[in-house]
Structure formats: C-alpha cells, structure tokens
Amino acid sequence: MATSSWENRFGTKKLVLSEPEFTILRDLIHERLGSFYQNSKRELLEDKLSSLVSERGFDSFLDYYYLLKYDSAEAESEWLQVMNALRVPETFFWREIDQIQALVKILVPDYFASKPQQPLRIWSAACSSGEEPLSIVMALTETGWLERVPIEIMASDMSELAVNRARQGLYRHYSLRNLPEELRVKYFQPEQDKWRIRPELITQVKWHTANLISRTEITPFAAASVIFCRNVFIYFSEEMIRKTVRRFFELMPTRAYLFVGASESLLKITTDFDLQEIGSAFVYVKGNSVVQKGTTYF
Numbered sequence: 001m002a003t004s005s006w007e008n009r010f011g012t013k014k015l016v017l018s019e020p021e022f023t024i025l026r027d028l029i030h031e032r033l034g035s036f037y038q039n040s041k042r043e044l045l046e047d048k049l050s051s052l053v054s055e056r057g058f059d060s061f062l063d064y065y066y067l068l069k070y071d072s073a074e075a076e077s078e079w080l081q082v083m084n085a086l087r088v089p090e091t092f093f094w095r096e097i098d099q100i101q102a103l104v105k106i107l108v109p110d111y112f113a114s115k116p117q118q119p120l121r122i123w124s125a126a127c128s129s130g131e132e133p134l135s136i137v138m139a140l141t142e143t144g145w146l147e148r149v150p151i152e153i154m155a156s157d158m159s160e161l162a163v164n165r166a167r168q169g170l171y172r173h174y175s176l177r178n179l180p181e182e183l184r185v186k187y188f189q190p191e192q193d194k195w196r197i198r199p200e201l202i203t204q205v206k207w208h209t210a211n212l213i214s215r216t217e218i219t220p221f222a223a224a225s226v227i228f229c230r231n232v233f234i235y236f237s238e239e240m241i242r243k244t245v246r247r248f249f250e251l252m253p254t255r256a257y258l259f260v261g262a263s264e265s266l267l268k269i270t271t272d273f274d275l276q277e278i279g280s281a282f283v284y285v286k287g288n289s290v291v292q293k294g295t296t297y298f
C-alpha cells in the first residue's frame with residue numbers, strides 16, 4: 001500500500017490516509033457504525049482518526065485498521081474511541097421544535113386518553129450532548145405533563161463522551177441560540193462563560209450509550225412508542241437507514257411514531273412507516289394506516 005506518513009518542514013510527522021487505506025477503513029466504519037464517508041471526505045476521516053492512530057503508537061492507518069478489524073477486547077475498547085472521534089456534535093436546544101410540540105400537544109394527550117395507566121416511553125436515539133431529550137423534558141414540564149402522568153424518557157448516543165457531556169449539563173451559549181429567553185431564564189444558570197441546566201431536568205432522562213447498528217444495544221430502548229432519531233441518518237448509507245428503520249419497526253409497539261430530521265426523508269428508502277402530518281410536523285407512523293383526524297393516534 002502507498003506511504004502512510006510524511007514529515008513536514010518542521011520535522012513533525014503527519015499521517016496520511018492513502019486511498020486504499022481509506023477504502024477499507026471506510027467500509028469497516030460503515031459496517032460497524034452506519035456512517036458512510038464519500039471519497040470527498042477522505043481528509044476529514046484522516047483528521048478525525050490520525051491522533052488515535054498516533055496514540056496507539058502506529059505510523060500507518062493500515063495497522064490501525066487491523067486493530068479494529070479483528071475481534072478482541074482491545075478492538076472493542078478502541079471502537080469506543082472511534083465513536084467519540086467520529087461523533088458529529090452539532091445540536092442545539094429547541095431544534096425543529098414543531099416535532100416536539102406535536103409530541104407534547106397532540107401525541108402525549110392522546111396517548112394518555114387511551115392508556116391512562118400505561119407509561120409512555122420516549123427514546124432519543126442519537127442524543128449527542130443531550131439538547132434534544134432535554135428540550136423534550138422542558139416542553140413536557142412547561143405543559144405540566146411530567147407531573148401528571150408516567151413518562152419514561154430515554155436517551156442514548158454511540159459516543160460516551162457526548163453522553164457524559166449531557167450528564168454534566170453545562171452548555172455553551174451557542175447551544176441555546178434557538179431557545180426562547182424565558183426558558184433560558186427558567187431552566188439555566190450562568191456558570192463562567194457557559195450555562196448550567198437545572199439538574200432535575202437531567203435526572204428525568206435515563207442516559208445510555210448505544211450504537212444504532214447493534215440490534216442487541218438498541219433492543220432495550222426501541223420498544224418505545226415514540227422515537228426521535230434526528231439528524232443522524234444524513235450520515236448513513238441508504239442500506240443502513242433501511243436496516244435501522246426495519247429494526248425500529250420490528251421492536252416498536254403496534255402503533256408508534258418515529259421522528260427523523262427535517263432533511264431526512266425515508267420515503268424512497270423504506271415503506272415500513274407511513275408519513276403523516278401531525279400538528280405542524282411530519283412524523284413516520286407505525287400502524288396499518290394513517291390516522292384520520294378526530295380518531296385516536298394510539
């Protein structure tokens with residue numbers, strides 16, 4: 001294979017991800033994590049992984065590939081580092097809020113009208129540093145639902161680093177850019193140059209790590225009536241989206257709702273769910289047919 005590192009004019013070694021190395025590493029990452037790096041993303045992958053390769057004492061991506069490829073305890077723990085390195089941390093409070101409003105104002109009241117005693121499970125399946133599930137908690141708190149009915153909110157991400165950030169609850173101002181000021185005042189305290197969210201919001205959520213590609217890892221969460229899996233399929237191949245959505249479909253209850261990001265249409269990829277407009281949001285519905293106005297969503 002082509003050379004894997006070169007020395008720049010300061011005498012520092014820079015690792016180079018050659019084309020053949022890129023191809024095998026890209027395919028391995030795709031199979032394991034679902035994300036597919038196009039050829040144009042070779043340098044991005046090189047940047048994201050080169051420090052891990054150096055920390056391992058390797059001077060080529062090929063050695064690193066072999067470490068990840070062959071099952072061993074060492075490979076498993078290295079994948080945790082890869083998941084941290086490849087996470088895309090872009091998220092913010094009150095993102096695509098119409099979907100959360102559809103949940104809080106329409107689906108939640110409807111669910112408890114049909115199943116007053118049965119807890120409602122909501123899963124934020126790629127929660128990053130927690131802004132999405134914590135926005136759900138805020139919206140449910142604002143409407144008083146959390147005090148009145150049993151709602152279980154679970155959140156997970158493949159990146160342990162991201163989930164630990166969520167558990168800490170300390171956010172840069174940029175994460176709050178979309179949040180109405182009255183909610184910032186109510187739920188956050190300034191701390192140095194950041195904002196700390198009220199701890200009782202964090203404890204409303206059960207935080208976990210889970211890789212969406214692993215059936216075993218998602219099984220404890222996917223039996224939820226509502227799944228938010230937003231802004232992660234944009235990185236997946238169609239094949240992996242189809243596989244993941246099929247697993248959701250198999251594991252979710254008979255009537256259930258899947259929210260994906262506004263830019264992530266499933267229509268050409270799978271027909272497992274029906275698309276329906278609920279309130280001002282589009283939602284994928286599991287059930288025999290689209291629910292007619294005036295009938296129950298559950």
Ligand SMILES: C[S@@+](CC[C@H](N)C(=O)[O-])C[C@H]1O[C@@H](n2cnc3c(N)ncnc32)[C@H](O)[C@@H]1O
Nearest residue numbers: 033087088091126128157158211212230231232
């Ligand atoms: C752009 S963030 C989206 C966060 C949030 N859902 C939102 O819409 O604001 C994408 C998240 O997906 C996570 N992710 C990527 N591949 C994943 C996988 N296979 N399993 C679980 N999480 C994954 C990343 O770690 C990252 O935190």
